[in-house]
Every structure is written in structure tokens, then in C-alpha cells.
Amino acid sequence: xxxxxxxxxxxxxxxxxxxxxxxxxxxxxxxxxxxxxxxxxxxxxxxxxxxxxxxxxxxxxxxxxxxxxxxxxxxxxxxxxxxxxxxxxxxxxxxxxxxxxxxxxxxxxxxxxxxxxxxxxxxxxxxxxxxxxxxxxxxxxxxxxxxxxxxxxxxxxxxx
Amino acid sequence: xxxxxxxxxxxxxxxxxxxxxxxxxxxxxxxxxxxxxxxxxxxxxxxxxxxxxxxxxxxxxxxxxxxxxxxxxxxxxxxxxxxxxxxxxxxxxxxxxxxxxxxxxxxxxxxxxxxxxxxxxxxxxxxxxxxxxxxxxxxxxxxxxxxxxxxxxxxxxxxxxxxxxxxxxx
Amino acid sequence: xxxxxxxxxxxxxxxxxxxxxxxxxxxxxxxxxxxxxxxxxxxxxxxxxxxxxxxxxxxxxxxxxxxxxxxxxxxxxxxxxxxxxxxxxxxxxxxxxxxxxxxxxxxxxxxxxxxxxxxxxxxxxxxxxxxxxxxxxxxxxxxxxxxxxxxxxxxxxxxxxxxxxxxxxxxxxxxxxxxxxxxxxxxxxxxxxxxxxxxxxxxxxxxxxxxxxxxxxxxxxxxxxxxxxxxxxxxxxxxxxxxxxxxxxxxxxxxxxxxxxxxxxxxxxxxxxxxxxxxxxxxxxxxxxxxxxxxxxxxxxxxxxxxxxxxxxxxxxxxxxxxxxxxxxxxxxxxxxxxxxxxxxxxxxxxxxxxxxxxxxxxxxxxxxxxxxxxxxxxxxxxxxxxxxxxxxxxxxxxxxxxxxxxxx
Numbered sequence: 001x002x003x004x005x006x007x008x009x010x011x012x013x014x015x016x017x018x019x020x021x022x023x024x025x026x027x028x029x030x031x032x033x034x035x036x037x038x039x040x041x042x043x044x045x046x047x048x049x050x051x052x053x054x055x056x057x058x059x060x061x062x063x064x065x066x067x068x069x070x071x072x073x074x075x076x077x078x079x080x081x082x083x084x085x086x087x088x089x090x091x092x093x094x095x096x097x098x099x100x101x102x103x104x105x106x107x108x109x110x111x112x113x114x115x116x117x118x119x120x121x122x123x124x125x126x127x128x129x130x131x132x133x134x135x136x137x138x139x140x141x142x143x144x145x146x147x148x149x150x151x152x153x154x155x156x157x158x159x160x
Numbered sequence: 161x162x163x164x165x166x167x168x169x170x171x172x173x174x175x176x177x178x179x180x181x182x183x184x185x186x187x188x189x190x191x192x193x194x195x196x197x198x199x200x201x202x203x204x205x206x207x208x209x210x211x212x213x214x215x216x217x218x219x220x221x222x223x224x225x226x227x228x229x230x231x232x233x234x235x236x237x238x239x240x241x242x243x244x245x246x247x248x249x250x251x252x253x254x255x256x257x258x259x260x261x262x263x264x265x266x267x268x269x270x271x272x273x274x275x276x277x278x279x280x281x282x283x284x285x286x287x288x289x290x291x292x293x294x295x296x297x298x299x300x301x302x303x304x305x306x307x308x309x310x311x312x313x314x315x316x317x318x319x320x321x322x323x324x325x326x327x328x329x330x
Numbered sequence: 331x332x333x334x335x336x337x338x339x340x341x342x343x344x345x346x347x348x349x350x351x352x353x354x355x356x357x358x359x360x361x362x363x364x365x366x367x368x369x370x371x372x373x374x375x376x377x378x379x380x381x382x383x384x385x386x387x388x389x390x391x392x393x394x395x396x397x398x399x400x401x402x403x404x405x406x407x408x409x410x411x412x413x414x415x416x417x418x419x420x421x422x423x424x425x426x427x428x429x430x431x432x433x434x435x436x437x438x439x440x441x442x443x444x445x446x447x448x449x450x451x452x453x454x455x456x457x458x459x460x461x462x463x464x465x466x467x468x469x470x471x472x473x474x475x476x477x478x479x480x481x482x483x484x485x486x487x488x489x490x491x492x493x494x495x496x497x498x499x500x501x502x503x504x505x506x507x508x509x510x511x512x513x514x515x516x517x518x519x520x521x522x523x524x525x526x527x528x529x530x531x532x533x534x535x536x537x538x539x540x541x542x543x544x545x546x547x548x549x550x551x552x553x554x555x556x557x558x559x560x561x562x563x564x565x566x567x568x569x570x571x572x573x574x575x576x577x578x579x580x581x582x583x584x585x586x587x588x589x590x591x592x593x594x595x596x597x598x599x600x601x602x603x604x605x606x607x608x609x610x611x612x613x614x615x616x617x618x619x620x621x622x623x624x625x626x627x628x629x630x631x632x633x634x635x636x637x638x639x640x641x642x643x644x645x646x647x648x649x650x651x652x653x654x655x656x657x658x659x660x661x662x663x664x665x666x667x668x669x670x671x672x673x674x675x676x677x678x679x680x681x682x683x684x685x686x687x688x689x690x691x692x693x694x695x696x697x698x699x700x701x702x703x704x705x706x707x708x709x710x711x712x713x714x715x716x717x718x719x720x721x722x723x724x725x726x727x728x729x730x731x732x733x734x735x736x737x738x739x
Contacts, residue, residue, distance in 0.1 A: 034363060037417060037734075037735050041461070041498065048477055063364065076392065078390070078393050079292065079293055080293050083334040084334060110410060111395065111399060112310055113399045114398075134497075134499070184434070186672060211563055211565075213682070213684060213701055219697075233684075244671070265563035268708075268709045290390060305398075
């Protein structure tokens with residue numbers, strides 16, 4: 001990209017500001033640990049050494065919402081937990097994204113009853129839904145890479 | 161029935177006029193609900209049932225007497241046997257005395273039964289909801305409480321359900 | 331959507347001491363979202379400086395209504411919901427439900443099915459203990475243990491995937507036997523695990539057992555004695571670490587486990603370090619059981635041919651009319667056990683797990699109640715944690731090994 005192809009390698013890169021900002025956002029996105037139930041175990045397996053997440057920039061998971069930009073809702077959201085989820089989403093600073101991991105977070109999953117929210121998108125806006133019960137770690141990595149594609153296509157004005 | 165449980169059943173029949181039944185090698189005793197503390201004390205002190213494994217309830221809804229059955233499952237670590245004791249309860253919000261003083265583990269178990277069935281426990285130190293939010297109305301595991309499921313939106317009922325769905329930004 | 335429920339000091343005053351009302355002690359919320367509470371557990375701590383005076387657990391943040399949902403489905407369909415309760419021992423949840431259904435209907439699975447059930451449940455126990463070891467060591471800042479144990483855990487999940495297609499929620503153990511027979515590579519994979527895990531466990535022991543930092547953070551922390559355990563109905567490794575050798579596999583054996591030779595490890599102090607040693611030894615005993623079961627694995631069918639309750643094999647459906655009719659009935663209406671109630675138990679890594687199943691002669695279960703071991707552990711937590719520092723709280727919760735899906739169902 002830019003003029004360095006013509007003049008050798010002077011150590012200069014030219015790009016648009018939007019592409020630079022989006023690139024930096026994807027390369028070091030820190031998720032918040034929101035593991036609720038069984039999907040959390042697969043999320044932990046994804047963080048461990050077999051399916052390493054550090055190679056995609058998620059070296060560590062920040063427990064504090066003030067320091068994270070991605071919320072992976074892993075597990076079923078019950079009636080008592082719903083307001084807590086919304087509160088934590090509101091505490092996260094912009095720009096922020098949400099991945100609904102697993103069937104219970106996407107659509108209520110196996111449980112169609114009084115106690116579970118039928119999909120976490122009743123409470124927070126979701127960017128990527130990952131299907132599976134629980135999804136394999138490769139499935140979640142595919143979901144995260146899909147989110148990266150979405151972020152790279154964003155405009156700066158989306159997050160005023 | 162093994163020889164350890166035989167004297168227990170005899171004692172229960174004479175003291176509480178219990179009805180004993182046996183199904184698949186398990187003994188169940190049906191006692192009147194007012195005698196639950198005496199029965200528990202007898203089992204703990206005289207016969208050595210040191211664990212109260214489970215406390216739960218069953219709702220026989222359209223049937224009025226009894227409407228509920230309280231089920232207590234006792235276990236003896238020395239003789240390795242289970243014993244199920246049931247007590248029948250009637251009415252919309254029945255009440256029974258708490259077993260908390262005899263077995264401290266009954267505290268949370270009875271809170272859960274109160275939460276899900278609405279059975280009051282007299283003398284309980286802290287009777288509030290355990291699993292559901294504190295302002296929830298109703299007791300879910302009763303048979304007349306609906307499951308609360310979301311109806312699936314097929315093509316034949318698409319428009320009726322679409323009208324009821326909330327729309328807009330979060 | 332509902333509002334967040336806040337407790338006022340007034341509502342909790344019969345739990346807290348009078349110093350909290352006057353302001354001498356601080357009431358702190360260790361909320362449902364926390365890096366080291368395993369799952370969604372909320373604790374309300376009353377602190378005098380750094381010392382815990384009182385601790386009130388608030389559960390219910392994962393209440394799923396599984397018991398009510400199971401009443402609305404047939405016996406076969408309800409089994410899918412059982413895996414997801416104690417998600418660290420999913421084979422065991424299905425096993426205890428299947429044992430209850432088999433007790434109710436009078437089915438007896440063939441010996442090959444029993445042996446494979448034992449192998450899979452013990453593998454599930456090892457996998458659960460490995461995850462416990464990884465996460466509780468990570469809470470005490472031994473981060474590398476987590477990466478090592480997850481590596482071993484992947485080997486066990488490979489076996490589950492080979493046998494049933496899913497890594498965690500398998501629904502492989504069904505009433506009457508198993509879903510289908512194990513493939514040919516099963517034995518070689520399991521033998522590899524049996525050889526590797528004792529070697530790797532020497533690595534974990536060398537990292538933690540004599541480590542002075544680990545000893546400082548776990549010796550003498552969170553003690554409990556046998557009388558309190560029995561009063562609060564605490565079973566499992568927590569009870570065995572106090573000295574009482576009570577294990578459901580020896581006391582009320584299931585699936586033919588009495589033919590295998592194994593010991594029950596116990597310790598006497600009852601603190602976090604004792605629980606750690608008991609669980610490590612339990613992993614070794616599980617390897618022993620798996621080795622014996624593999625050596626003695628009998629040939630034969632894996633399902634009882636009682637087609638009133640168990641689906642007939644697909645090859646027969648094209649050939650025999652009765653098989654087709656039984657298949658149709660099982661899939662549309664489901665099977666109907668006789669009236670009555672049973673209670674079946676299994677030893678889970680946390681304690682005794684039991685199912686109380688009552689049937690009234692219809693194809694749907696009338697009442698299913700799970701007696702889960704994590705509830706009593708949380709009930710006893712205020713007694714265990716009193717007088718310790720806040721930093722020890724994390725170590726204590728890690729060592730008693732609770733799973734919130736178990737507690738809230």
C-alpha cells in the first residue's frame with residue numbers, strides 16, 4: 001500500500017486513518033470474562049495452549065468492564081442475571097462489540113421456559129452470533145475472525 | 161427390605177401410624193405432616209441417620225387431598241441405606257414446621273422448596289427466595305404455573321407473532 | 331427487562347452483625363461477574379479491615395428451570411437437558427438420570443455397556459479434576475498449571491468426541507445401555523491416556539505440592555471438621571479430606587463398579603491443602619479403575635433388546651414389522667414406566683449426586699428433582715471462611731470446587 005513499492009523501503013507506510021484505526025482495534029481486542037455456564041469452559045479451552053487466542057491479539061482477558069472492548073456472552077442468561085449484563089455493557093467504554101457465544105446466548109438454546117432470556121439480543125445489541133452447544137473452540141475463533149472482518153469494514157464516524 | 165430398616169418401619173407404624181410401601185428395594189414411609197420434627201429426631205438420635213440427603217416436594221395439582229407431598233430422603237453412613245419419608249399437605253399455601261434445628265442442611269433446601277412451590281416453613285430463620293429474583297410473583301414448579309415458553313414463529317403464524325414482538329434500538 | 335435488585339442493610343440485618351449497621355465493619359459485594367468466582371456467584375462479605383466477619387452467598391444467577399422443563403418433555407427428550415446442569419461432569423448427570431429411569435422401568439443394561447459407562451464416567455471425573463486443578467491454581471497465581479492441565483484435558487475430550495460426536499455435552503448414556511458401540515480406536519486412545527496422565531501428574535506435583543508459596547496459601551486455610559460437614563450435608567472430597575471415608579462408589583455401588591479394585595483417599599486436617607491432596611490421589615485411583623475396566627472389557631451388545639423402552643437397531647426396521655411399530659411409538663409417544671418413585675445416586679467430583687424421579691404412568695416424567703452437591707458446599711462456605719482474609723476467600727472457593735450450574739439448576 002502506498003508509495004514504498006516504488007521507492008524501495010524507506011520505513012514509511014501510507015494508508016488511510018480509518019484503516020489504521022480499525023487495524024489497531026482488531027489486533028489487540030481485549031475480551032471481558034463473561035463466562036456464565038458451559039460455554040465458558042470452551043472459551044477457557046480456547047484461551048489455553050491448544051487453540052491459543054494470543055495469536056489473535058487476545059493475550060489476556062480483563063475482568064473489569066472499564067478496560068475491555070469485547071464482551072463474549074458465553075452461557076445462558078437467567079432472569080436474575082439480565083440486569084447485571086446490561087449494567088456491565090453500559091459500563092464498557094466505546095468502541096465495544098458483543099459476541100453471543102453458543103445457542104443459549106443467541107436464541108435461548110435448549111431452554112424455552114420462564115427462567116432464561118430467549119437470546120441475549122433482548123438486552124444488548126449483538127454483532128456476531130456463534131452457533132453450537134457448546135461451539136467448538138475453532139467455531140468461536142471463526143466467530144472472532146468474522147468480527148474482525150466486520151470491524152475492518154467500519155467507518156470512523158460509527159463511534160463518535 | 162434389609163434387616164436394618166425393619167425395626168425403623170415397625171417403630172414408625174406404632175408411633176406415627178405411618179404407611180410403609182416398598183418399590184424397587186426402596187422403602188417409603190408416609191407420616192402425618194405435624195409429626196415431621198419428631199420423626200426426624202427419632203431417625204437422627206435413635207437409628208443413626210446422620211445425613212438429610214434431599215428435601216423436595218411433589219405437586220399433585222388437580223387432586224385436592226393431598227395437594228403436595230413433602231419428600232425427605234435420609235441416609236445413614238454407617239449402614240449405607242436410604243429411607244424416604246413423605247408427608248401430605250393440603251391447600252393453596254400450606255405450611256409445615258421446619259427441620260432446621262434437627263438438620264442444619266435443611267435451611268437452604270427449604271428455602272428452595274418455598275421458592276419453587278410456595279410451601280411455608282414455620283420457625284424458619286430466613287425464609288426468602290433462593291433461586292428467583294426477590295420480587296418474582298408465583299411459584300414456578302406448581303402444576304398450574306405455565307412453562308412460559310416462547311412460541312416458535314413458523315410461516316403459518318408469522319404475522320400474529322410479529323405484531324407482539326418488540327421493535328427498535330436497544 | 332427488570333431492574334437490578336439491591337439489598338439494603340435492613341433486609342440483611344439478621345445475617346450481619348450489629349457492627350455493620352453502626353458502620354464499624356464494611357459490607358462489600360463480590361459480584362456475580364468476577365474473575366475468580368467459578369461461575370456466577372455473588373457473595374456479600376462483611377469485613378473488619380481485611381478479615382471476613384460474615385459471608386452471605388446469593389445464588390440463583392444461573393437458574394434455568396430445568397426441572398420444570400423436563401416435566402414437559404418425554405423421558406428420552408428430557409435427557410438432553412441433564413448434561414448441562416453440572417457441566418463439568420456431564421457424563422455423570424446423564425448416568426444418574428439413566429440409572430433412575432432404569433430402576434423405575436426394571437431394565438438391566440448388558441455388562442459391556444456397564445464397563446464402558448464406568449470408563450467414561452471416570453474419564454469425566456479426571457477431566458473435571460484437571461480443570462479444577464488448573465483454575466484453582468490460577469486463582470492462587472500459578473498460571474502455568476492452567477496451561478498444562480488444559481493440554482491433558484484435550485486428550486480426554488478427544489475420546490468423548492470419538493465416541494459420541496460432541497466434546498462436552500454427549501448424551502451418550504441412554505436407558506437400556508449406550509447410544510451405540512465404541513469405535514475401534516477407542517481402546518488405543520484410552521490406553522494412551524492411562525499411560526500419559528500419571529507421568530504428567532508428576533509434573534504438577536513437582537510444581538505445587540512442595541512449593542512454599544502454595545503451602546503458605548493453602549495450609550491451614552479454610553478448615554472444616556467432620557461433624558460440621560455431616561450437619562450441612564457436605565459430601566465428596568471435602569468430607570473425605572476431614573477423615574470420613576464415605577464414597578458412593580463403595581457404599582452404594584452402581585454399574586458393576588464393585589468388581590474393580592480401588593482405594594478411597596482421605597486426609598485428616600480438612601483444610602485447602604488436604605482437599606488438594608485428596609483430589610490428586612482420586613485422579614490416580616480413577617486411572618486404576620479405567621485400566622482394570624479396559625483389561626476386563628467384555629464382548630457383547632451394548633443395548634438391551636427390550637424394544638418397549640430401547641429403540642431397535644436400524645437394520646431391523648426394514649425387515650420386521652414389530653421393530654417399525656416400536657420405533658414409531660418410541661419416537662412419537664415415548665415409553666411409559668410404571669407408577670412409583672425412585673432415588674438413584676452417583677459419585678460426582680463434588681459429592682453425591684442423586685435424582686429423585688416420580689412417574690404417574692404417563693410418557694412424561696411427573697417430577698424430577700436433582701440432589702446436587704454444590705448447594706450444601708455453598709451453604710457451608712460462611713462457616714469455612716469466617717476469620718480469614720479476603721485474599722484467602724478466592725483460594726477457599728477454588729478449593730471447595732463448586733459449579734454454579736449444579737447449585738442453581
